[in-house]
Amino acid sequence: MSIYDFEVTxxxxxxYSLDRYRGQVLVIVNTATKCGYAPQFAALEQLYKQYHAAGLTVLGFPSNQFKQELKSSAEAATACRTTYGVTFPMHQIAxxxxxxxxxxxHYLTQETEPDFAGRIRWNFTKFLIDRHGHVRQRYDTRIKPEAMIPDIEAALAEKV
Incomplete structure (x- = not known):
């Protein structure tokens, strides 16, 4: 199983199917626009701009599970674009x-057990996915996106 087996909205x-990203490196992140870590949107956008041509895509998945998201997916995406300049794909709140x-x-958290006890602990948990659709690394909320650069570059350097 890989992330290519999942459909998202x-x-x-x-x-659509995540199969459209086959062969790319992905950063998948759960987001919330009213979270104290929301400034990470700008750093994630910077990674997206810097490495997109090399094969990196950032995918944002808003969640209100921690009560820090706007009321609708459209409002959340608009806030990301207008406040942080986000151009990477945003998804429905779930x-x-x-x-x-x-x-x-569910798949991402199961793939990173036992290191993280299977749960997303807070907003802006980040997952690095390799070119084969497998979870390469999970990053805690407190890890700034720019700290992921060595791992992103290593994943981009791998052959498909």
Missing amino acids: REDGTA PVNGKEAQPLF
Whole structure:
């Protein structure tokens, strides 16, 4: 199994398969626009701009599981774009933990056990996915996106 087996939904309601990113390196992050870590949006956008041509895509997945997100997916995406200049794909607001968790996040948390006890602890947990669709690394909320650069560069250097 890999992330290519999952379907996700953009903020506008358009569903698609993550298979469209086959061969790319991904950073998947659960987000919240009212979180104290929201300034990480700007750093994630910088990574996206700096490495997109080399094969990196950042995917934002807002969640209100920690009660720090706006009321709608469209509002959250607009806030990301206007406040932080986000151009990377944003998705619908959905839970990242528990029985109602998005299947993608259930998979991501299971792939990073036992190091993180299977749960997303807070907003801006980041997952680095290699070119084969497998979880390469999980980063805690407190880890700034720029600290991921050596791992991103190593993943980009791998052959498909």
